[in-house]
Amino acid sequence: MPNTARDLRDITSELNVENLLEDDHQRIDQMYQDVLDALINQKPPMSQHLLFKLFKSALLRHLHWEEKVLFPMYIEFSGKQGSIPQLHLQHKEIMDYLTELEEDLSKGLEKSAFELLGQYLAHHNEFEEKSLYPAFEALDSKELKDKLVLAISRGFK
Ligand SMILES: [Fe+2]
Numbered sequence: 054m055p056n057t058a059r060d061l062r063d064i065t066s067e068l069n070v071e072n073l074l075e076d077d078h079q080r081i082d083q084m085y086q087d088v089l090d091a092l093i094n095q096k097p098p099m100s101q102h103l104l105f106k107l108f109k110s111a112l113l114r115h116l117h118w119e120e121k122v123l124f125p126m127y128i129e130f131s132g133k134q135g136s137i138p139q140l141h142l143q144h145k146e147i148m149d150y151l152t153e154l155e156e157d158l159s160k161g162l163e164k165s166a167f168e169l170l171g172q173y174l175a176h177h178n179e180f181e182e183k184s185l186y187p188a189f190e191a192l193d194s195k196e197l198k199d200k201l202v203l204a205i206s207r208g209f210k
């Protein structure tokens with residue numbers, strides 16, 4: 054945790070929103086892979102469920118943060134919607150996948166259904182990394198970007 058103004062400046066000059074959010078995608082991808090490995094290796098249901106819950110909470114935090122912080126800030130500063138309407142619909146779809154998987158959890162996680170979520174999530178992340186993240190990085194407001202970098206550095210751990 055940074056504790057001086059200089060530390061804060063160093064962090065914001067080295068990091069950017071695009072890299073931090075892409076790192077979070079990779080972190081969540083790894084958690085996804087852990088669940089898939091547990092399914093493939095037929096680990097006990099308890100550990101499958103635990104890994105699924107960890108993956109789900111990291112993913113939901115990421116999605117909620119984008120919905121509540123990133124999307125509104127982008128619209129406010131750019132005056133444009135950009136790819137946000139499509140991204141928003143994709144988030145809803147991802148949450149529907151999660152809800153369905155969770156409903157079936159008592160019977161054990163269905164591997165094919167989980168893989169469908171994985172494919173959809175990969176498609177969403179790729180689209181987001183090619184559309185909104187670079188568009189955000191191209192905005193001409195260092196103050197806004199620094200504020201977001203700090204928020205992500207503190208929140209995504
Ligand atoms: Fe997203």
Ligand SMILES: [Fe+2]
Nearest residue numbers: 074115119181
């Ligand atoms: Fe994202």
